[in-house]
Amino acid sequence: MIKKPKFIAFEGIDGCGKSTQAKRLADRLIQQGDTVHLTAEPSTRPIGKMIRDIFAHKLDADDRTIAALFVADRLDHVINHEEGILANLEKGITVICDRYYLSSYAYQGSLVPLDWVMNANALCVELAKPTIHIYIDIPVELSFERLQNSRAFLERYETMENLKRVRDMYFEVITLLKEQEHLVILDGTQSIDAIAEDVWEEVRRL
Template sequence: MPTTPTPPTPGHAGLFVAFEGGDGAGKSTQARLLRDTLEAAGHEVVLTREPGGTELGAAIRQVLLHGDHVAPRAEALLFAADRAHHVATVVRPALERGAVVLTDRYLDSSVAYQGQARALSHEDIRNISLWATEGLLPDLTVLLDVSAAQGRARREGVHDRLEREDDAFHEAVRQGFVLLAEREPERYLVLDAAGDPAVLHRAVCRELASRRPDLGALVPAGGEGPEAGQRVAGEAR
């Protein structure tokens, strides 16, 4: 894993939350639930994704996920190119005006997929994205930990180019995410993706409220429920 310290994230007025995890982890569901809760509390929310959060990104997504074979290093560079444009045109402007930005995947996905599962240099992959984004890191990264078998079952036979990789690839991705969370636990909330989505959402709301009391009360639909899907930082479950 990378050994150099994480550079400071440039200051911004808003809040940046990334949802990470293997394919089928439920990232999109959790991002939408958090958007709804934050908007109900009166916050401006920008919900986006990588790749594909811009017009250019949509074209890159088509090549990366629905095209033919892409060489591993080209794959890594295409993800970084999407990220550079995404941050410059969507993420950073929203943060500067004080919005909450929720993204389905960010730079940790590149380290886990290309650095770990493609066996490229973790340091190189991370540094490419840090250069591309001018050092912008999320204020909180929610990692939804999912096994290869669970992810495959959740996808129900619908697979893009990366999802079609074998279970060994997806377990390597999972391990890459877990190692990243172990290295920077202060930036992560790690949850068992097998938990009930509503319970996981409440855990995310509690974490955000503890980190950013200025957000006010974040009351998800259904209120408080059983304490399940708790934080499992550093654990692969």
């Protein structure tokens, strides 16, 4: 269906359903005959594992350190020769990423200066800007309810107060970047199938 490889990033606060939609889209593109690399951030590589350990309360770190770790993990995710985003795109493979630099802008930018976070991510933006960012929006209350029902324990940042801060920051960033990036906002309170159709309508026009 897609004539040339695209880079599609899914965004949203925790519990919005973006991981489900990323997988649904990957499956549908594969059924249409496309080759797809489905990936996520934090990555599964060493720096990404360190971030996951911090979120799971196995390690402690300052918010500024976490922001810097995300930049390092993202750059490695973009340029590593084994399974990096650029390596896949250069092979003609469409890349679908569950979170990318907008997540850093929203999550870390709500805790440390946004301009610092954006400047730190500038090389990643230059090297691999997504063809489209798909932001799936849900209310904070629904996010927190889903997290409580699906988690054995809540991760770092998964509080009502922080989720609200992050959602507000997402909209601030989307407004800031709307002339520079291809951004779409989808209603995440719909059924999984309805959201998947909205995603498909956006992607098939690329």
